[in-house]
Amino acid sequence: MRAVLGGSAPEVAPRLLGARITASIAGEDVSAVITEVEAYTEDDPASHSRSGPNRRNASMFSDPGTLYVYRAYGIHWCANVVTGPGGEGSAILIRAGEILAGREAAIRRRGRGDHLADGPGKLAQALGITGDHDGLDLLDPRSPIRLHPGPSLAGTATVRVGITRAVDRRWRWVATQPVTSQDSEAERHDDD
DNA sequence: GAGCCGATATTCT
DNA sequence: GAATATCGGCTCC
Numbered sequence: 056m057r058a059v060l061g062g063s064a065p066e067v068a069p070r071l072l073g074a075r076i077t078a079s080i081a082g083e084d085v086s087a088v089i090t091e092v093e094a095y096t097e098d099d100p101a102s103h104s105r106s107g108p109n110r111r112n113a114s115m116f117s118d119p120g121t122l123y124v125y126r127a128y129g130i131h132w133c134a135n136v137v138t139g140p141g142g143e144g145s146a147i148l149i150r151a152g153e154i155l156a157g158r159e160a161a162i163r164r165r166g167r168g169d170h171l172a173d174g175p176g177k178l179a180q181a182l183g184i185t186g187d188h189d190g191l192d193l194l195d196p197r198s199p200i201r202l203h204p205g206p207s208l209a210g211t212a213t214v215r216v217g218i219t220r221a222v223d224r225r226w227r228w229v230a231t232q233p234v235t236s237q238d239s240e241a242e243r244h245d246d247d
Numbered sequence: 248g249a250g251c252c253g254a255t256a257t258t259c260t
Numbered sequence: 261g262a263a264t265a266t267c268g269g270c271t272c273c
Contacts, residue, residue, distance in 0.1 A: 106258090109259095126257070128254080128256080128265095128266050130254065130256080170268095
């Protein structure tokens, strides 16, 4: 896994579709399957690392497998997986997932029973991830937040959202295979 | 269902 | 002072 994450972000991102992220925080275990990701590199006008290391993005320049957490719009937390050789400043934003375990805790944290992790801020909130966890090693068994390889899901590459620069790079990947074992929350759209 | 808008902290100009 | 890797609530189809 560490070797996989050592690749460039746009290379690694689609391979994270289907991977599992687990968080044991405040005595509650919540896990989710990653269904949507975005790649950011240092050589990327839309990336936090574009202007070099800062106090906020320091962990983005750490080793692959490091968790980078930042606050978006002053309100939400967003979780990223650092990729590339250490010091490169590239990472993959986990944009969405589907809750596998710890659904009750996720619902309590979200304050609602639907849309538990269908956005970066929501996923972080459902898992209990905050700035406190910035810099953790996702591959260390002692870490409260961990990333596990899973069956790679088929995905579609599209353009990233919420950015104004380099909008033409198709560095967002959305899983096209359904992974829902639970029902309700995933509105599936059977066929058309 | 799609589209506008306010909330709020950190960073850069 | 402006912009931002968002969300939820509100309108208006």
